[in-house]
Amino acid sequence: MLHDVFNLTLLQNTIRTATPLILAALGGLLTMHAGILNIGMEGMILIGAFFGVLGSYYFGSALAGVLLAMLSGLLIGLIFGVFTIELKSDEFIIGIAINIFAGGLTVFLLRSIFGVKGAFSSPKIVPLPDVHFPIIDKLGFLDVIFNNHSVFIYISWILVICVYIFLYKTPYGYWMRGAGEHPECLETVGVSPKRMKYISSLLCGIFCGIAGAHLSLGYLTLFTENMSAGRGFIALAAIIFGASNPIKTFGAALLFGFFDALGIRLQGVGIASQFTQMIPYLATIFVLFIVAKGKLNRKGI
């Protein structure tokens, strides 16, 4: 039975389940660096997932779906930004409001546009293409794990590197981190921390929009109510676990994706999956605890 769970397909599934987390987390860690705790990612992903399907269905093109999802993410990121940065509302209140808003809006639109309840699938929704690399065809297990995935799986890896370079090798990334760590200092060198916060918030919306589109056009080809299913919170967990570093967060998302995939497979052979699903949340609290304890110890010295 263990053989049915622990095999190459598990690793292949890990890559699949981790990707929405990676995409959302890349956005979330930008806001985190800019000093904003964004718990509205859950809703942002959901909105992206819906508009991805909407765009793909109406324009008969997956690319249109992704673009519409990015646009919707941008808008919701703008709303998040206006309220948290301009109007100085509590971040987590706006985050919760966005989650509830997204849940209501997507179901409302699902019913008023498509006239269905619960889920919408149609042959007219064009899915994102899978990519086939002939080079790794002959490489045995590497082929099984890494080949023939949906296109955004590969793009997400490239984006990890892009975000890393952006954050640590460009002035914009430097300023963005400054906006979170020392906004006053940033102001004295003539860069507006507010502007950097806005950029992070908009980018977060776009990334979550892509994560959603990948979910509804790549991972699956349909939209269901509440299909983000906690991924926004697991992405937040990955950001904290990875200390907001893109590479480490990528690793954390892969790890959490692994436990998710493991849970799904355990369920397939009749073993409770709930405990493996809990791991990201408990691991996050554990990491926060270790970090906090380290800080206190240092203070003690």
Place this chain on the structure above:
Amino acid sequence: MFKKAKDNVEYLISLFLSIFAALLIGALIMLLNGQNPIVGYKALVLGAFGSKYKIATTFAKTVPLILTGLATAISFMSGIFNIGGEGQLYLGAFAAAYIGFTFTNLPVFIAIILAIIASALIGGLYAYFPAVLRVKYEIDEVITTIMLNSVAILFTNYLVNYPFQAAQGKMGGTDMIAEAFKFPKLVKLSKLNTSIFYTAIIAIIIYYLIKKTPFGYNFRIVGENGVFAKYAGINTKRYMILAMVISGALCGIAGAFEVYGVHYRFLQNISKGYAFDGMLVALIVKNNPVGIILMSIFFAMLKTGSNSMEVATGIPSELILVIQSIIILFIAGENGFKKLFKEYRLKRGKLVK
């Protein structure tokens, strides 16, 4: 003193403007769908209050809102943010159900008291951990309580699907609680039951605690100005933990009432985000206990009436979720809006001169 009264008036104006603006946006959406908003809103109000049964349904929905709303208020006013109400509610509901289907031979009164105590204890305990992590290790309780929500929901999900699955098999629920323990219904066929009386008693106790005892004063001082509270000799850490535990206990009790008054068993999806709704209620009225009750009735009205609105206009009932979240957005942005408005007036004043 006068400043406070002026603040309150300003706040009430913002509140009504927010609700009005949100309803206006709702009306606009109805118009865009080719429907008459007056017909829609009339159906909504009649759907919530048009008959004895409808009124009962509306008020039944206030129970979890009021309890989780008060829970939010106590924690938020003390400056510690319990976002984990949903998890505490699930655990409390399970604990209460466990007593109800295990100790079926207990006298009714004792069983119910036990169930409420158990749910409060487990809810409080589950809130105690993040509170300690916050005051002792400065770990952001917003993050930990969010994470703990998922953990509790997954854990109870495991319990009802494995060790405690119902006798008739996996159905995402436990066995029924003993027949005698069920809270009597107040109106036939509706979900309104005696838990609303218990909720009223709890609300009065919490009101008294917040407004009339040194406890409530200390909670607010701790929340508003931790440094001042420290110099005034208040043990801020203890008050923050206490506020969090009371908050968790209330959410646990909300779960117990769902089991004993509505479902008669624990279900794996027993709450559809009640704690988050309750949080919105408390946030909108700025943690005022009386406001929480009134706003809970308003939210419950929107929820109950939305189905009738859907029947009358064909507009999906989820429109009210959109309206609710717009209200909270406006209220959350209240101070910012006011500032912008004042700046705008100043600017215009200068131009005129």
